[in-house]
Amino acid sequence: MNTLPHPSAATVEAVADSPLLSRRRFLQGSGVAALGVTIVPLSGLLLSGEASAAAFATLGPQTARTLVKMARDIFPHDKLADRFYLQAITPYERAAARDAKLKSLLVDGVAALDAAAKQRYGKPYAALASEEQRVELLKAIESGPFFKKVRGDLVTGLYNNKALWPQFGYEGSSWEKGGYLHRGFDDIDWL
Amino acid sequence: MATQFRLNDDQVVVIIGSGAGGGTLANELAQKGVKCVVLEAGKHYQPGDFENDEWAMFNKISWLDKRISAGGWHHTKTYPNLPAWIVKGVGGSTVHWAGLALRFLPHDFRNRSTYGHVDGANLLDWPIGYDDLEPYYFRAEKKMGVAGSTASGLPLLPENNHYKVIAAGARKVGYKQIVRPMAINSQAYDGRPGCQQLGFCMQGCKMTAKWSTLYTEIPKALATGKVELRPQSMVLKIEHDKSGKVSGVVYVDQHGRTQRQAARVVCVAGNSIESPRLLLNSASSLFPDGLANSSGQVGRNYLTHTTAAAVAIHKKPVHMYRGTALAAVISDEADPNPSRGFFGGYHLEGLSLGLPYTAAFMKPGGWGRDVTSALEMYDHMSCVWVCGEDFAQEQNGITLHPTEKDQYGLPVPIVSKTDHANDTAIRQHGLAQFRKVSEAVGATRVIDMPPYPASHNMGTNRMSAKARDGVVNQWGQAHDIKNLFVSDGSQFTSSSAANPTLTIVALAIRQAEYIAGAMQRKEL
Numbered sequence: 067m068n069t070l071p072h073p074s075a076a077t078v079e080a081v082a083d084s085p086l087l088s089r090r091r092f093l094q095g096s097g098v099a100a101l102g103v104t105i106v107p108l109s110g111l112l113l114s115g116e117a118s119a120a121a122f123a124t125l126g127p128q129t130a131r132t133l134v135k136m137a138r139d140i141f142p143h144d145k146l147a148d149r150f151y152l153q154a155i156t157p158y159e160r161a162a163a164r165d166a167k168l169k170s171l172l173v174d175g176v177a178a179l180d181a182a183a184k185q186r187y188g189k190p191y192a193a194l195a196s197e198e199q200r201v202e203l204l205k206a207i208e209s210g211p212f213f214k215k216v217r218g219d220l221v222t223g224l225y226n227n228k229a230l231w232p233q234f235g236y237e238g239s240s241w242e243k244g245g246y247l248h249r250g251f252d253d254i255d256w257l
Numbered sequence: 258m259a260t261q262f263r264l265n266d267d268q269v270v271v272i273i274g275s276g277a278g279g280g281t282l283a284n285e286l287a288q289k290g291v292k293c294v295v296l297e298a299g300k301h302y303q304p305g306d307f308e309n310d311e312w313a314m315f316n317k318i319s320w321l322d323k324r325i326s327a328g329g330w331h332h333t334k335t336y337p338n339l340p341a342w343i344v345k346g347v348g349g350s351t352v353h354w355a356g357l358a359l360r361f362l363p364h365d366f367r368n369r370s371t372y373g374h375v376d377g378a379n380l381l382d383w384p385i386g387y388d389d390l391e392p393y394y395f396r397a398e399k400k401m402g403v404a405g406s407t408a409s410g411l412p413l414l415p416e417n418n419h420y421k422v423i424a425a426g427a428r429k430v431g432y433k434q435i436v437r438p439m440a441i442n443s444q445a446y447d448g449r450p451g452c453q454q455l456g457f458c459m460q461g462c463k464m465t466a467k468w469s470t471l472y473t474e475i476p477k478a479l480a481t482g483k484v485e486l487r488p489q490s491m492v493l494k495i496e497h498d499k500s501g502k503v504s505g506v507v508y509v510d511q512h513g514r515t516q517r518q519a520a521r522v523v524c525v526a527g528n529s530i531e532s533p534r535l536l537l538n539s540a541s542s543l544f545p546d547g548l549a550n551s552s553g554q555v556g557r558n559y560l561t562h563t564t565a566a567a568v569a570i571h572k573k574p575v576h577m578y579r580g581t582a583l584a585a586v587i588s589d590e591a592d593p594n595p596s597r598g599f600f601g602g603y604h605l606e607g608l609s610l611g612l613p614y615t616a617a618f619m620k621p622g623g624w625g626r627d628v629t630s631a632l633e634m635y636d637h638m639s640c641v642w643v644c645g646e647d648f649a650q651e652q653n654g655i656t657l658h659p660t661e662k663d664q665y666g667l668p669v670p671i672v673s674k675t676d677h678a679n680d681t682a683i684r685q686h687g688l689a690q691f692r693k694v695s696e697a698v699g700a701t702r703v704i705d706m707p708p709y710p711a712s713h714n715m716g717t718n719r720m721s722a723k724a725r726d727g728v729v730n731q732w733g734q735a736h737d738i739k740n741l742f743v744s745d746g747s748q749f750t751s752s753s754a755a756n757p758t759l760t761i762v763a764l765a766i767r768q769a770e771y772i773a774g775a776m777q778r779k780e781l
Binding site for chain 1: 308309310311312415416417418421422425452453454455456457463464572573574575576578579580611612613616617622624625626628629632633635636637698
């Protein structure tokens with residue numbers, strides 16, 4: 067589905083245990099988390115950013131809900147439905163179940179973000195109506211490991227989701243359709 | 258039955274690497290009847306394994322063994338463990354190169370003579386000139402099917418949208434040399450089909466229209482019966498005899514077993530990080546600083562080209578991803594012209610990215626509406642890569658980590674690079690010119706991007722006329738060890754502003770003639 071040769075439901079687990087993980091850390095902090103973020107099917111999850119408690123047994127619904135909101139604030143596309151952001155953070159649930167460090171990075175990161183939100187604006191992060199206020203809170207943590215991890219993974223978790231490519235005018239794989247030779251490779255008409 | 262040579266066969270030429278240098282050299286030697294064993298660190302993928310998918314192919318074919326970025330370049334922040342973006346697999350980086358086959362210019366071979374002494378730089382003339390290489394450029398272009406070349410007789414590739422938008426802007430600002438000598442079949446050639454504009458040249462050309470040693474030189478070499486290819490064979494060390502001649506190589510085979518292959522001649526073609534790394538790792542009591550390193554120049558003078566990139570957002574759609582990844586190339590700035598405030602020159606190369614890569618490389622570390630408002634205009638974008646002269650500096654180079662080891666037990670390479678002031682000036686000039694080119698056709702927003710991880714790696718075992726100034730002579734032959742050769746871009750004395758592959762291939766053809774002749778004369 068995206069960053070690994072043969073993605074499957076087991077991919078995230080395999081990657082989490084693999085020595086490849088450390089070798090693929092090169093892009094951390096740079097925006098490209100090349101380790102596989104496999105998109106898990108939506109069954110069991112509610113849309114609109116609301117995740118069922120059962121689906122996020124490890125991270126917890128509050129953490130999941132906040133991560134979805136944070137994902138949208140990091141890469142805000144008004145035209146994208148919440149499900150794309152939810153799909154992008156869903157792999158964390160499986161990964162966190164096997165990786166205590168990751169789990170605490172995410173759970174503690176969200177808790178700290180909520181604490182800051184409550185202190186400044188009296189509400190948890192995801193409950194703040196003002197994007198400006200939420201962005202201010204993110205700016206305050208953007209150089210920290212929690213934010214960098216989430217932002218970096220979103221680069222692939224979001225933009226490597228083939229289901230959203232059409233909304234950006236990207237058509238992707240072409241060989242099975244005979245390339246673009248007869249499908250608009252030279253159709254520019256405004257020059 | 259594929260040809261197999263015994264491990265103790267000391268008459269074979271061992272070639273380390275199967276990319277533009279090693280793959281070409283193997284075929285050229287094989288055609289002359291020379292027996293070769295090609296040791297390739299990576300796997301043997303086939304075009305059927307290629308996917309039109311940026312990240313899937315990145316993870317499948319990239320060289321991801323740990324490397325450490327060091328020095329003053331941007332990569333220490335943006336790509337701390339991926340200084341270079343090259344391929345680990347049969348065919349080497351010819352699997353992912355974009356196919357641009359530019360020749361070097363005559364002055365590129367006279368770097369020191371052209372620019373004189375430049376503070377902070379370690380410039381040197383090549384021991385050969387353009388005229389020496391010209392016939393081999395012709396043969397390389399014919400071999401590779403360079404579109405629009407006299408050598409191949411092939412017409413130019415058709416102009417895709419991305420080409421048209423950049424070429425139109427270039428003409429409006431007065432540029433005239435808009436070129437595209439691509440080693441991509443514009444029609445069927447050499448048993449491979451004409452390009453159907455898939456748009457995934459850099460993910461491995463699935464239809465084999467783009468030249469790669471993977472499906473040209475390597476199978477041709479194997480078909481002679483003179484060559485054995487051993488994939489997943491990582492060389493640990495080159496050994497020598499008491500007289501100081503190399504005698505064999507120690508490697509880990511595909512089953513994880515350590516083997517020793519005897520050799521009459523050893524040719525190193527592992528790209529400009531691995532090649533000097535191997536020479537340094539082969540230090541012995543006779544050669545305590547590494548093989549071929551009496552000058553102390555092994556691993557130094559690392560060149561990557563001076564690069565930068567930018568995207569321009571146009572008023573109407575471009576769909577830059579439709580068709581060959583490399584579009585129009587503006588060559589007007591390639592000639593030296595010090596009135597611009599820098600030595601050397603550069604090319605502006607239209608180079609498309611898919612949406613996933615654009616999101617990753619446009620603004621590493623960036624987020625928020627500033628980023629997303631641009632990405633929402635993805636289908637309106639054009640994208641350029643600046644490929645400029647990179648001045649040799651002695652301290653830029655490859656060293657071995659004192660303690661950290663990789664999965665083979667070899668010291669992790671540290672890849673250091675710091676801009677020369679000249680590099681910075683080229684980068685700024687190139688980006689400013691691309692902005693003009695884009696705005697000339699109405700671009701509303703131009704976003705400068707930091708350099709990508711380096712795909713052009715050169716210079717770390719450079720050619721020199723005198724042994725004290727470099728590592729190899731005009732044949733790529735080590736000054737210190739006559740049966741040891743360097744056959745990749747690490748032998749470059751200067752980077753020029755041209756992409757390196759065509760020159761690597763031309764040098765490999767020339768080197769094969771020399772090696773075969775010297776073997777026949779019993780000099781090797």
